[in-house]
Amino acid sequence: MKKYVVFYRVSTKKQGESGLGLEAQERDISIFLDTYSEQPYKVISKHTSVHSGSDIENCPYFQEALEACKNTGATLLVAKVDRLSRKVSVFSRIIEEVNIKVAMMPNADKFQLHIYAALAEQERDFISKRTKAALAEAKARGVKLGGVRPGHDKAIAARKEAASNRAEKLRPLVLELLKTNPSYSSLAKRLTELKANGKKWQTTQAKRLIERLELNL
Structure with missing residues (x-):
């Protein structure tokens, strides 16, 4: 096999x-x-x-x-x-x-x-040099590069708050599941089976959820 x-x-x-x-x-x-x-x-x-x-x-x-x-x-x-x-x-x-x-x-x-890996590395190197050259030309023409867009920090804070709120709603369920499934992979599997937040959970997402809830695993 x-x-x-x-x-x-x-x-x-x-x-x-x-x-x-x-x-x-x-x-x-x-x-x-x-x-x-x-x-x-x-x-x-x-x-x-x-x-x-x-x-x-x-x-x-x-x-x-x-x-x-x-x-x-x-x-x-x-x-x-x-x-x-x-x-x-x-x-x-x-x-x-x-x-x-x-x-x-x-x-x-x-x-x-x-x-294939060698060719892909060459291609990425060329693209990097091409991008730098284009940015240099734009800067020479007086184009303003970079900078944080207005409201950027507020948008990030809003996303974090929304994620924290979603996590808190799952706290009772997570605490119950951890009693019998004390691992990230097992938690992800059970959350998926229970259709928590209506999505398929990955191990990394389960780990992030535990971190947001400040729980110990």
Whole structure:
């Protein structure tokens, strides 16, 4: 039986809380497993992180995923190459440690994935230089760059207050669930089953909820 350890990553808390970035990755992983994977298969574990791709080696959730692969002989499955790392040097080290499959490149082997990662890094470097050049030209023409928009701080404060209010409404339910499900993943699963706030909960969202309520897990 083919075994997988699935790793999801988003770069910002906003992406993690909205679930948008994670939903796309979950969809791609599902398509891969249903269409391209060896059958039968088993997903050993899933790991979700809100972390920068440029510093993935220092991400504890990623290290957990690596260890799970090494301990079980499972293949590390990600939606896209850049969900592992945006640095080809780091990506190269990872593919030497464990077997990897990328959902959006289902038939690619290690060599092909390495080439793709290298090309993607070159493209990002060029885009960065192009953006800097465009900003420099705009500044030379007298265009005002950057700056905080009016009302920006108030908008942020309003969003935080709304999030806190939503969290408080869930406090009684969360306290009850933690009695029998004392983990972020279990809490996320039960909140999803109970359709709390009418959404599918991710582990990172459950963790953030606990932090907002200032509870200890």
